[in-house]
Amino acid sequence: MFTGIIEATGKITSLESKQGDSLIEISVNDLDMSDVKLGDSIAVNGVCLTVIRFTDSNFTADVSAETLSRSCFKHCKVGDVVNLEKALLATSRLGGHLVSGHVDGIGEVMKRFQDARSWCFVIKAPDEIAHYIAEKGSITIDGVSLTVNSVSGSEFDVNIVPHTLESTSMDQFNVSTRVNLEVDLIARYLERLINKDSTSSTSNSAQSISEAMLVNAGFKSR
Incomplete structure (x- = not known):
């Protein structure tokens, strides 16, 4: 999990295609890497990536085909500036809001x-x-x-x-x-909980949240 409070900006230094996936290397500028371990998560432009190699000044991560299809990574190029945030600790101050790092x-x-x-x-x-x-x-x-x-x-x-x-x-x-x-x-979980037949097949279109549905669920009308 993340908070959406950017810790530093970095720069893409390498992008390599790997059988539909990509391998990305990012220079971290002022991001403190002293507590980073292999397998840790770092959000890059809001995308949660897993560190597979790192030094004090850069890290490398895999970008899956699914992530490429859903995010702007498919448009990125070497030299692009990116926003960086390390994963939230239980002791961290929540200055923004809870962010999963899964782009919608x-x-x-x-x-x-x-x-x-x-x-x-x-x-x-x-x-x-x-x-x-x-x-x-x-x-x-x-x-x-x-x-x-x-x-x-x-x-x-x-x-x-x-x-x-x-x-x-x-x-x-x-x-x-x-x-x-x-x-x-x-918002996503609320719709999932309120919608009827949320586990039915996609042939039955999901019902959107409405004010009446929220009132029926116990929320007060404005």
């Missing part, structure tokens, strides 16, 4: 504009995950835990404060930049 879909930056000292980004989410995104809810963008300002259809916007912009890869986001999205875990 790829979003696209539609707009970027300055809002006072912050920057506002409008992101388009894939239709299949858009209904999980709620105003003032949490969203992870390339591993960064953010609060959703507002939602309009499949688009939502977030504000990035100067510190986050400077300490992550988000300063390189431009219109049409593709980003990894992970929705709030609670």
Whole structure:
């Protein structure tokens, strides 16, 4: 598990195709590697990867074909800057929100504009995950835990404060930049629990969460 609070940025130094999978090497810049062990998890742009080799200045991980298909790794190239976060410890402060490191879909930056000292980004989410995104809810963008300002259809916007912009890869986001999205875990599990016949075959389409369903489940109506 992770928190979405980026510890450092790194840079992709090697990408090698391996029978449909990929082998990625990342230089870690200021990430403290003193407590890292083989098999540990490090989130790279929000994707949980397992360390298979490491030094004080870099680490190597496998990227499966499944991860390539669901994330922006298939578009990455040597030299790209990436966000890094080591796995959450039981004693760690939870500054963001609980992040699994399992990307739900790829979003696209539609707009970027300055809002006072912050920057506002409008992101388009894939239709299949858009209904999980709620105003003032949490969203992870390339591993960064953010609060959703507002939602309009499949688009939502977030504000990035100067510190986050400077300490992550988000300063390189431009219109049409593709980003990894992970929705709030609670939204996914809540829908799973509420939906009837959630274990039935995919031929029976899943029923989406509605206000009436939440009220029936014991939640108070606004």
